[in-house]
Amino acid sequence: MAFREYKIGSRLFGVALGGSMLITLYMPTVDMTSVAVTETGLVKQLSYGRIGGFSYEDPLLQGKGKPKTVTLTKDPATGADMEPVQAYVYEPGIPFPSGINHPRTLGPGATELSLDKGRIAEADDSAGAVFVIKRGTHQGETLHYIENASATRGWKYDQVLNAGGDANTAYVGSGKIMFVREGCWWCHTLLPEQTQDWQYFGIPPRLGDFNGESPTAFGSDRKAPDLLHVGSRNSSKEWMMMHFFNPRLVQPHSIMPRYDYLWGDKDADGKAIDYDGWRAAYNEYAAGNTLTPPDVPSYQSDSEIRYLMDFILSLK
Amino acid sequence: MLKYLFKRNEDIPPGSAAVFFGFSSIMWFVIGTGLGSFNAAKLAFPDFVMGSELFSFGHMRQVHVFAVIFGWISMAFAMAMMYITPALGNTKLWSEKLGVWNCFLWNFGLSLGLVLLWFGVSSGREYSDFPWVIDLYIAAFMALPLALNVWMTIINRRTQGIYTTNWFFGASVFMVTIVFIVGNSPEWFNLTGLSEAYMTWWFAHNVLGLWITPVAAAIAYYTVPKVTGNPLYSHRIGHLHFWSVVVFYSTPAAHHLMSAPLPEWLKSFASVEGVLILVPAIAFVSNLLLTMTGKWHMFVENVEIKFTITGVMLAIPLNMQGGFQQTRAINWYVHGTGWIVAHAHLALLGFSTFLEGAAVYYGLQTLLRRKLYSLALANFHFWFLLIGFAIYWISMTIAGLIQGAGKIYEVPYIDVVIAEHPYMIARWIGGTMVFTGNLVWLYNMYMTAKAGTEIPEGRLPHELAYER
Numbered sequence: 001m002a003f004r005e006y007k008i009g010s011r012l013f014g015v016a017l018g019g020s021m022l023i024t025l026y027m028p029t030v031d032m033t034s035v036a037v038t039e040t041g042l043v044k045q046l047s048y049g050r051i052g053g054f055s056y057e058d059p060l061l062q063g064k065g066k067p068k069t070v071t072l073t074k075d076p077a078t079g080a081d082m083e084p085v086q087a088y089v090y091e092p093g094i095p096f097p098s099g100i101n102h103p104r105t106l107g108p109g110a111t112e113l114s115l116d117k118g119r120i121a122e123a124d125d126s127a128g129a130v131f132v133i134k135r136g137t138h139q140g141e142t143l144h145y146i147e148n149a150s151a152t153r154g155w156k157y158d159q160v161l162n163a164g165g166d167a168n169t170a171y172v173g174s175g176k177i178m179f180v181r182e183g184c185w186w187c188h189t190l191l192p193e194q195t196q197d198w199q200y201f202g203i204p205p206r207l208g209d210f211n212g213e214s215p216t217a218f219g220s221d222r223k224a225p226d227l228l229h230v231g232s233r234n235s236s237k238e239w240m241m242m243h244f245f246n247p248r249l250v251q252p253h254s255i256m257p258r259y260d261y262l263w264g265d266k267d268a269d270g271k272a273i274d275y276d277g278w279r280a281a282y283n284e285y286a287a288g289n290t291l292t293p294p295d296v297p298s299y300q301s302d303s304e305i306r307y308l309m310d311f312i313l314s315l316k
Numbered sequence: 317m318l319k320y321l322f323k324r325n326e327d328i329p330p331g332s333a334a335v336f337f338g339f340s341s342i343m344w345f346v347i348g349t350g351l352g353s354f355n356a357a358k359l360a361f362p363d364f365v366m367g368s369e370l371f372s373f374g375h376m377r378q379v380h381v382f383a384v385i386f387g388w389i390s391m392a393f394a395m396a397m398m399y400i401t402p403a404l405g406n407t408k409l410w411s412e413k414l415g416v417w418n419c420f421l422w423n424f425g426l427s428l429g430l431v432l433l434w435f436g437v438s439s440g441r442e443y444s445d446f447p448w449v450i451d452l453y454i455a456a457f458m459a460l461p462l463a464l465n466v467w468m469t470i471i472n473r474r475t476q477g478i479y480t481t482n483w484f485f486g487a488s489v490f491m492v493t494i495v496f497i498v499g500n501s502p503e504w505f506n507l508t509g510l511s512e513a514y515m516t517w518w519f520a521h522n523v524l525g526l527w528i529t530p531v532a533a534a535i536a537y538y539t540v541p542k543v544t545g546n547p548l549y550s551h552r553i554g555h556l557h558f559w560s561v562v563v564f565y566s567t568p569a570a571h572h573l574m575s576a577p578l579p580e581w582l583k584s585f586a587s588v589e590g591v592l593i594l595v596p597a598i599a600f601v602s603n604l605l606l607t608m609t610g611k612w613h614m615f616v617e618n619v620e621i622k623f624t625i626t627g628v629m630l631a632i633p634l635n636m637q638g639g640f641q642q643t644r645a646i647n648w649y650v651h652g653t654g655w656i657v658a659h660a661h662l663a664l665l666g667f668s669t670f671l672e673g674a675a676v677y678y679g680l681q682t683l684l685r686r687k688l689y690s691l692a693l694a695n696f697h698f699w700f701l702l703i704g705f706a707i708y709w710i711s712m713t714i715a716g717l718i719q720g721a722g723k724i725y726e727v728p729y730i731d732v733v734i735a736e737h738p739y740m741i742a743r744w745i746g747g748t749m750v751f752t753g754n755l756v757w758l759y760n761m762y763m764t765a766k767a768g769t770e771i772p773e774g775r776l777p778h779e780l781a782y783e784r
Contacts, residue, residue, distance in 0.1 A: 004476060004477055006478065011489065013562060014560045016559070016563050016566075017491065017494070017562060017566060020562075020563065020566040020567050021566075021745045023496070023567060024566070024567050024569055024570070024582075025498070025515070025518065027582075028511075028513075028514060028570070028578070028579060028582045028766060029511050031513050031579045031582070032510045032514070032579065033510070033511060041509070045508075050506075050658055051506070053438055053439040053440030053441070053447075054437055054438060054439050054440075054441055054447035054448070056609075059437070059447075060435070060436075060437060061436050061437055061438070062536075064436075071323075098506065098508045100508075101628075102506075104506060105509065107461075120560075150645070154398070156478060157578070178441040180438060181374075181436035182372070182374045182375070182436065182437065183373065183374020183375060183378070183439075184374060184435075185371070185440075186374055186377045186378075187373075189652060191575065191576055193575035193648070193651060193652070194576075194577075194723045195575060195724075196648065196649035196726065198722070198724055199726050200726045204577065205576070206576070206577055207510065207575055207577045207579075209577070210508075210509035210510045210513065210732075211508065211510075212508050212509055212514055213508055213509055213514070214440075214502070214506070214508040214509070215439065215440035215441045215512065215516070216509070216510070216512065216513040217440050218442075218513060218573075218576065219442070219652075220442055220572070220652060220654040221651065221652060221654075221656065221657055222719070223359070223619055224729065224733075225729040225735075247362075248362075248363075251730060251738075252530045253730055253733055253734050254362070254730070254733065255359060255360075255362045255737075255740070256376070257358065257362055257366065257372045257373050258362075258363070258366050258367075259372075260367070261367060261368065261369050261372075262369075275367060279367075301384075309340070
């Protein structure tokens with residue numbers, strides 16, 4: 001029996017699918033990669049590190065292998081006073097973000113500035129490095145770029161960490177991991193919409209705000225307020241602590257889960273946290289039997305809740 | 317299943333792979349909808365089960381999504397392909413042994429992936445959440461063996477042409493493999509930023525458009541003519557459906573990110589292509605409903621037709637929503653609200669589940685050569701699915717409209733949460749009904765395999781449905 005071979009059909013099928021992928025994958029990517037990174041985009045990639053999800057350095061999403069964000073008011077090398085600067089500290093072995101490893105992703109202009117003025121090609125992740133964000137002009141256009149402060153100013157990673165101290169250090173990159181792992185983005189979007197969200201949730205992101213960030217964790221199903229600029233609306237650590245431990249402490253109608261387990265077993269003084277006792281006392285308060293709720297335990301400086309709060313408060 | 321893994325191909329009874337896939341899919345459906353019901357309870361009552369990260373909403377949500385997409389829907393598809401492709405080619409499945417291995421590796425890989433997701437090991441990309449190791453596993457051990465079996469069965473067919481269903485099967489297993497590998501490539505090649513976010517949605521859109529929708533439709537192209545005995549109304553409208561799926565459904569991915577800063581030309585293009593999705597939809601629905609001519613009594617009497625035609629009719633609101641909600645005129649209102657959640661469940665729990673349910677009902681009876689154990693329980697299952705789904709869909713649509721209003725009038729968000737509360741409870745009730753119906757289904761199919769009346773040679777199960 002002579003079978004039909006469907007030659008024309010299969011060729012047309014290839015043309016149709018190939019054409020579709022040309023229009024919907026190749027062309028948009030060309031457009032999107034031709035945009036220079038904004039300051040926001042640089043802040044995000046430098047403070048988040050290489051990848052915000054599953055990775056070699058952090059397979060179980062515990063927040064390992066991420067940089068630290070340090071706010072400096074004194075030059076760590078000379079000790080002289082200076083304008084406050086955010087320094088992104090990569091200790092030895094912490095992998096660099098996309099913009100350092102693949103400067104092309106910074107977009108036209110920012111790539112050249114970061115390479116020439118910022119000397120990012122000299123950074124070596126096995127020796128550790130400190131980066132800062134600078135403004136410069138490239139062919140008449142003012143752009144932000146990455147400066148490798150270890151090369152240009154001689155800042156060592158340990159000097160910067162010591163100069164900042166724990167109070168001025170934020171675990172933003174590790175916090176992004178908590179945000180992804182705990183599924184915050186299933187309810188809280190990171191994408192104020194271009195249409196109606198301006199007044200309440202702030203300015204929608206721009207095209208260059210994402211270069212080098214991975215994943216963007218926009219979220220698609222908003223069951224709770226957008227968080228892209230939450231740090232500008234509310235910067236109270238006390239409020240955040242109460243809200244994470246039990247959201248009903250500050251917002252009786254909230255349907256957010258309790259994230260008390262991120263405190264771990266011990267509080268800041270090393271004492272065991274009595275969760276059962278806390279919940280029993282809270283239930284008494286919720287039932288109206290006591291006037292005040294129990295105090296929220298303090299957290300250890302390297303606890304997961306610290307990471308998450310540092311990340312949330314960094315969303316300006 | 318395990319005893320067949322190391323047997324010679326000839327010693328494995330034909331249809332084994334389909335039966336294993338069929339029962340696996342039902343079990344995953346029970347697990348997936350059980351998780352869905354659990355998650356819905358947490359949205360209505362946030363302190364329901366607390367204190368452990370493993371039972372928190374953020375850890376359970378994606379396990380539900382992937383259990384139903386990869387476990388229920390895709391395994392039911394694999395089941396349908398394992399028996400429909402050879403039946404339409406008048407031949408045997410190319411390799412029954414590969415099919416059995418495929419089913420085993422599918423269950424194993426999916427369980428592993430879901431446990432990882434459950435513990436929070438995620439790539440952080442919606443709908444491609446599995447870490448890249450699992451992605452590679454899925455491509456190599458789940459998608460490719462299935463594709464190989466379908467293609468080789470079609471190539472070795474003993475019929476002159478290829479029937480509509482098999483075009484769709486052959487093309488979809490190819491397209492889903494491509495889409496899966498390309499869509500997950502940001503993770504392997506460390507693509508970042510907006511390109512990565514867009515690729516994530518390109519993947520999510522095309523899995524729906526080039527896998528779930530066409531395969532579900534292809535199943536209906538088989539079930540309706542087979543069970544009613546009517547020939548397909550029009551082969552040519554089938555062509556229109558097929559080609560418009562390939563051209564129109566593969567292009568509007570950007571409409572999922574209408575409010576993100578993507579290039580404007582891309583959003584406009586996607587929006588227009590998105591409306592054109594109505595072309596395949598109308599072709600499909602009209603073709604199937606016209607095939608029913610003269611046999612509408614079977615919509616009431618016959619369980620497979622009842623499921624299939626319900627699914628086909630649910631494709632009407634599905635595509636009306638899908639075509640128009642992504643235009644700028646409507647999207648600004650409903651984007652990111654419960655409306656979209658309702659729409660997603662209309663596609664997966666409404667349209668596609670009803671079509672696959674029919675394929676699994678029909679296939680298991682045919683392959684096991686046993687009549688359904690209880691028609692009453694099958695009807696119970698149907699009505700619990702339909703009513704449970706309807707409660708879910710209506711409540712989430714209303715919740716979405718409330719959220720949309722809250723969004724455009726910039727109401728403090730907590731007021732929206734308060735207003736949504738009754739609908740969250742309704743959602744949980746609807747989801748629990750679906751779960752209950754599926755438990756009954758699992759029992760019914762288990763008893764069918766064990767104690768169903770044997771179907772004599774040469775008879776079809778639906779002919780005997782009302783005989784004792």
